[in-house]
Amino acid sequence: MGSLLFSYLSRHLRYSLPLLIPRPCLLSPSKVDYKLLKVPNTCYLSTKEGNTSFVRAKKESKVYPRSVFAAGTAKRTSDFFKRKSGDEPHEQPKDNKKAFNIGTPLTRAEWKNLKENSKSPNRFEITVINDMLNAGGDINVAKSLLAFVALETGSIPYELLLKYLAFCVKGSHHSEVFDVYDIMKSRFKALDTGAYSLFIKGLSRTERWKEALPILDTISKVIVPSTRNYGDIIAGAAHHGDSVTAWTLYGEILDKGLTPRQDTWQTLFECSLSDPGNDERLQSILLYMRDNQIYPDESLAKSIKAWFESLPGNKWKGKWSTVESSAVCRSCQARLESIQLSEEEYVQLKNMVMKDIIEGQDVFNKTTPEELEIFKTFVKQKPAFDVVIDGLNVANTITKGSPSEKLLAVVSELEQQGLSILVLGRKHMLRPSQRWDRHHMSLVQKKAHCFFTDNISEDDPFLLYATLHSGNHCKFVSRDLMRDHKACLSNSATRQLFFKWQRGHQLVLNRFSPGKKICFQKVQSYDTIIQTDRTSWHIPYDEDGGDRSSYEVPQKWLCLTRVD
Numbered sequence: 001m002g003s004l005l006f007s008y009l010s011r012h013l014r015y016s017l018p019l020l021i022p023r024p025c026l027l028s029p030s031k032v033d034y035k036l037l038k039v040p041n042t043c044y045l046s047t048k049e050g051n052t053s054f055v056r057a058k059k060e061s062k063v064y065p066r067s068v069f070a071a072g073t074a075k076r077t078s079d080f081f082k083r084k085s086g087d088e089p090h091e092q093p094k095d096n097k098k099a100f101n102i103g104t105p106l107t108r109a110e111w112k113n114l115k116e117n118s119k120s121p122n123r124f125e126i127t128v129i130n131d132m133l134n135a136g137g138d139i140n141v142a143k144s145l146l147a148f149v150a151l152e153t154g155s156i157p158y159e160l161l162l163k164y165l166a167f168c169v170k171g172s173h174h175s176e177v178f179d180v181y182d183i184m185k186s187r188f189k190a191l192d193t194g195a196y197s198l199f200i201k202g203l204s205r206t207e208r209w210k211e212a213l214p215i216l217d218t219i220s221k222v223i224v225p226s227t228r229n230y231g232d233i234i235a236g237a238a239h240h241g242d243s244v245t246a247w248t249l250y251g252e253i254l255d256k257g258l259t260p261r262q263d264t265w266q267t268l269f270e271c272s273l274s275d276p277g278n279d280e281r282l283q284s285i286l287l288y289m290r291d292n293q294i295y296p297d298e299s300l301a302k303s304i305k306a307w308f309e310s311l312p313g314n315k316w317k318g319k320w321s322t323v324e325s326s327a328v329c330r331s332c333q334a335r336l337e338s339i340q341l342s343e344e345e346y347v348q349l350k351n352m353v354m355k356d357i358i359e360g361q362d363v364f365n366k367t368t369p370e371e372l373e374i375f376k377t378f379v380k381q382k383p384a385f386d387v388v389i390d391g392l393n394v395a396n397t398i399t400k401g402s403p404s405e406k407l408l409a410v411v412s413e414l415e416q417q418g419l420s421i422l423v424l425g426r427k428h429m430l431r432p433s434q435r436w437d438r439h440h441m442s443l444v445q446k447k448a449h450c451f452f453t454d455n456i457s458e459d460d461p462f463l464l465y466a467t468l469h470s471g472n473h474c475k476f477v478s479r480d481l482m483r484d485h486k487a488c489l490s491n492s493a494t495r496q497l498f499f500k501w502q503r504g505h506q507l508v509l510n511r512f513s514p515g516k517k518i519c520f521q522k523v524q525s526y527d528t529i530i531q532t533d534r535t536s537w538h539i540p541y542d543e544d545g546g547d548r549s550s551y552e553v554p555q556k557w558l559c560l561t562r563v564d
Helices: 006-011 034-038 074-084 108-116 121-135 139-153 158-170 176-186 193-204 209-220 227-239 244-254 262-271 279-290 298-310 343-357 369-380 391-397 403-416 438-446 460-470 481-487 491-505
Strands: 044-046 052-056 315-322 387-390 420-425 451-455 475-477 509-511 536-541 556-564
Touching: 108 121, 108 139, 121 139, 121 158, 121 244, 139 158, 158 176, 158 193, 158 387, 176 193, 193 209, 193 227, 209 227, 227 244, 227 262, 244 262, 244 391, 262 298, 298 315, 298 536, 298 556, 343 460, 369 460, 387 391, 387 403, 387 460, 391 403, 391 420, 403 420, 403 438, 403 451, 420 491, 460 475, 460 481, 481 491
Parallel strands: 387 420, 387 475, 420 451
Antiparallel strands: 044 052, 315 556, 536 556
């Protein structure tokens, strides 16, 4: 087995409670000057005659209720209900399976004795190397294990060599990686992609990084290499001063329609600190992240900040910031991009939602063609709505009060603001019961337009149709995050557009107490996306240790401004 074994043998064988605030204005842009909506600490009220008045609210140090789209909200909500129910996380039971914890190399006889007394002698060597791989054992112990197997059987099986290779790569034992590379190349005509990927990672960390390039070509003949494969070699090339190869491989990632890894971006930014001249390429990375609604993690954000501040001739200053509810950066006072869709974006989204969701193949699993056509006719015969309410969702979201009482309270609040309201519900809500009070439902129908579907139908397609049909000013009330419907959209660009529209149009009931004012969560007025005006960059990023769900957006920003 060469230097791997015999040199060893000759020597003798390491995760706030929300607070009541002035309610957000729900006025249609057609009914109020948009600029008025931007004044902070102001509550706007609208009369039925369309007159608008405003009063300066008392400066409030308390925070707005967290949006369902704010990073970490899902995790905090889950933890809150676990504590409330008494379902605290319990300590995980320890695995009773005894792991091999061997601190020093063993002789052939000692290994043989351990194997004979093990519960699974046939898998003994694999079990030991797996334990060492998980626990980070000593390389010399691993070598003595392979020496034992070689002396007992005359060869080392492929699976064990592969596990040993993974152990060496994980521990950065470079010379041992070279040994296994030479052995496996000579012994096996072909290797699996797992072995190739390990060799790419192991070799890319050393001066022999270029030997990973033909391995990448070999993988390419069978499958599309992973972004990790590319990223490992890009890191090797960049750290060894070959920026041409690094950027060429990065271009291949994009050409194949793959999404680069964040550590690859971080490598490119960090290595460009000592390799100027890649300004446009690096800024194109930020534009790529913007176009694909990708948020850098905190470590990448730090590298981006360091690169900007290192640029010769262009003085940039980076600061960690947050954004006011008025869409103003707290650091540089710049106003961020509006969450509102342009007319072109709105038409595009409306058409795609109609095609993929309302008229999609699975829509009639949620309703019938007849019911959908009746609803479309109903909507077309009504004036444009200002707000559409998912009645059942609102009624069942909060535990306090009866469902009909909650629904009536929400409808009454919106009706007092002079808004045209559509309530979507199910026919069973019209049957008097303890949950659905006849008087409450009668008042709901007087204050709002109502459409009640069959009890087996789902409300969401109707809600989306009515909201989008009414125009870009129309909002909807629901706590449903619409993830299934967003997934039905045929391309990522439309899904991103849907998410932007959703964050700017969805009203979520924050809390409800019978007899008290209705409070909705604040609707974000700015878009959480990387943005630039060429004299500044604003980059939302994920905090280290944060727990952001895919339907949430970061709350922390990197503010980069050019200093004159």
